[in-house]
Amino acid sequence: MEIELLGSGLLRQKAEPVQPIGHEYRKIADDMIDMLHAGKGVGLAGPQVGLMKRIFVVHIEGSAPLVFINPSIIGTSQELTRYEEGCLSIPGIWAEIERPASVRIQAWNAQGKPFTLDAEGILARVIQHENDHLEGVLFIDRLPEGKRNKVIAKYERRAAGGGKAVPGKNGGVPGAEKTGRAAARAGDS
Ligand SMILES: [Zn+2]
16 A cells, blocks of 8 residues: 555545445555554545545544544534644645534444444544545645645645655655644644
8 A cells, every 4th residue: 555645646536335344344444544653644545545445544642543434424513613634645735624523424344333423623623534535525625726726836846846845655654744743733644
């Protein structure tokens, strides 16, 4: 597995349902959680590792890693909050995004068991960010156009500039700079 970066067409495709949720998904989920830890992120979705299936993993400090397969967000709060987000597929870029403050999500875990979860705070934020990935949507799409163009230009300058800001497609750790910041931000994915 390697991380797909902004510009990859896979990040723009809709992921397909997992059917059936076979035993191989336990290993896939474990591998994705390992990858999440390596990138020091808090969430990672299938399309980000080239797996075009409806699966994402979330690991928020202080709680166990969670696996969401075939998720549906079945409720969102009317209350909206703004929070700074980052993405392992767009290393070095952070932006404040407005989203519902809490969500109710239904999904299956890696053992194929269905569950429903009410989430708020960072967890709700990361769930929404990851769920977007399954639809081919990136957090920067939720910015006003002018701001979005600015952050894309910034990302491209970094990517073209060489040096340590360039994410390594293999060896590099995208978003390594998030160390120490991740706790304070909903750094993804
Ligand atoms: Zn992301």
